[in-house]
Amino acid sequence: MRARGHRYGRAARKRRKKQESIARSVSLRHQPQYVRLIKFLHQRGFTSTLLQPALFTDTGRGLQAVKTIKSGELIISLPESCLLTTSTVLSSYLGPYIKSWKPRISPLLALCVFLVCERHRGEASDWFPYIEVLPKTYTCPAYFTDDVMAVLPASVQRRALEQREAVRGVHSSHLNLFRSLQPILSQPVEEVLTYEALRWAWCSVNTRSVFMSQPSNDFLFGQDDYALAPFLDLLNHRPDVQVKASFSDVSRCYEIRSVSGTLRYEQAFINYGSHDNQRLMLEYGFVASCNPNSVVYVDTDLLCEVLKGDRSLDQKIKFLRENHFINNLTVSGEGPGWRLMTALRLMSLPQTLYPQWKAVLLGQQVCEEREEWSVRTVKILCQRILQDTHTALEKISLLLLQCDQSLTEQLHVVQALRQEERCILGSCLKATECSAEPPDELLSCQPHEDDAVS
Template identity: 80%
Template sequence: MRGRGHRAGRAARKRRQKQESVVQSVSLCHELQYVRLMKFLHQRGFTSTLLQPALFTDTGRGLQAVKSIKPGQLLISLPESCLLTTSTVLDSYLGHYIKSWKPRPSPLLALCVFLVCERHLGEASDWFPYIDVLPAAYTCPAYFTDDVVAVLPSGARRRASEQREAVRELHSLNQNFFRSLQPLLSQPVDEVLTCEALRWAWCSVNTRSVFMSHPSNDSLSGQDVYALAPFLDLLNHRPDVQVKASFNDVTRCYEIRSVSGTLRYQQAFINYGSHDTQRLMLEYGFVAPCNPNSVVYVDADLLCDVLRGDRSLDQKIKFLKENNFLHNLTVSSEGAGWRLMTALRLLSLPQTLYHLWKAVLLGQVLCEEREEWSVQTAKTLCQRLLQDSHTALDKITNLLRQCDQPVREQLDVVESLRQEERCILGSCLELLEGPPRQPDELLSCAPDVDAVS
């Protein structure tokens, strides 16, 4: 599962506020748009007796268990006829245009164009009951303003900028294809397939689709693994929940089976995967509280800035790059990550002792002086990151005083990310300032003038 969101944007859950001790819910099943959605799905063979759409005080829109769901019980079974896939698109009025276009469109582009065209049709669209319950906007980085991007952590900032640029390129590079669709539209194509419309569709597919492998198609280019799943995509993520989800080739349904079960009237959750907070924010536009997978990333640029006094730093960084040790450097509430500490121990080595790098990779600790330097450098990195978090939170507070609701929702997500980051860094610093590690064996390494003091 790739994500959810409520009509006004998922961030409106006000994650800045403390989580309520008692979660309350209001059923949405009698609202017109959900009545139409269920009628639409029932006509396609779907029946749901266990779940109903509801609004929850802690997560916003989700699915509520009408009956207690036992461990191992089938939570939801959505027929193939209810899934929106590239087969749906190729069998539609768009099929002829896509099949005749060269170069072949990607599956993602085909789905995005279909969503935009169907939304353009309004109530005349066969898929209107589904499109009507999709969020009007999203809180993933493709929607972020420049001010919101600026208060992200550096690594997330780069990835957010890449996401925004990817959407702009998808729009700009396919203008000729869009113009070929003019006979299908009642308005000029430039007014329908706008960059903003394509962004909405791109986020709808990227955040809400389930993984479903499809056979290769001569009309499309690239891997086809998307399926939009109405009603099923109302299920929210919780890190500690376990489910089994896949398309059943026998029943021809996309099925989700609960591993732990759900009590009656409680929200039913699924798990999108063991994603850290940054990944959830970047891919799905939300931050999950109490996420055991949460980490804070240490960028190579920060590492170089902290160690800029080392005359042989360039050679050491080159050495780490060649051995793939400058990626996924993290700290968590349980301390500095293994990859980070290993990189720091390697950085503490003078060039004359590079022959020890394999021993370091195997977990052996350097002499006390270099081990102490590694721990101290980790503390410095945490302090720098913590200061950056405090500065960002101050800027967010100022921005919240003067922004409109859509930007406020974006800032709510980033503020939650930064607050969690601050807690993780504080916990990590406490551990680093505790008693030093007492190894059984130290590697023998003599002082060297190249090492950072």
């Protein structure tokens, strides 16, 4: 009996583990804020019944199919009256202030200021049902603390810092504009249009807007193609999903049509584009699991450090930069990217073969010995990045033991990015062990004394 009971307990644990591995969901449609949102949209002509807000165990908040969606079926059609664009802003109480302001501001800033002012108005705002369901904070780099920035990969850290400083710059350079809006605010402008408030609005627009070109006007400066789309922006991204999304000039609605369909009660997804996870984290604040587009970037500083024994390194780096070949050097789980291998082939050549450098950038491979040198260098680069990845993951684990909830969410995003990086690098190292033989037609070159790789 005891043995039988033991087997039963193990089977139960296996069933429970299997059930837990399947994404579960809880409908949010009856929660007051979503009832208000749907009512708000229905008043503006939205009639969709295929999707409902739900909370999923794997992705968080999203949209669930209430019945099976067939291939090619229109899953959502959001009327133009439901979209928040610069036309909305310019026709509002903010319009006269923005139209008269010099120099002209960007469409992005106009939308940000409107969101902050509408949030300040609370329930008096026409857009309150939408603003109420927007995230209160984001896991984009603009929100990252110094501790989180420090554990980012070097290749993304600079861009993350640039994003954070860009938002600070937008706020600090428009203080006079903000002060001019005091007549429409019920509190001192310094308490409403704060850096934190603008950061929230900036991330709201950048992470949730859809592309929709707006008519040109004389009041704003720069490309105007942002549109905030209530309810529709609850759709999450999945790399392997295909949809057709655009604004229809015929129906005057923003429409999303499914390519492959969605089963009843499953989450409906959209595809933001063929982005790797570094791009997704920078632009949207999340990391997609099983992302086929994911790569690991080789930072130029690391490349220079590894190849510092080459006396012609500076000239080679300059040559790569002049030919736009210094960026987007990557490895994937299948091995080194073409751009990285091409750059390393050039790095392998002696300075005496300078006339042949261009041929290498155009795809000509080098002699077998130089090919082997390039592959060895890939391994060294992967090992160096992998060492940094392990160190960062250890630091993240320590930070997670002593941080608050907002920092925990940021760290989990970076942790997922680093864990994926570790897997890609491990797979790349295995792939280089089984690299194919070089082709017959190779660029002839002689070994030179500057081959040292540290």
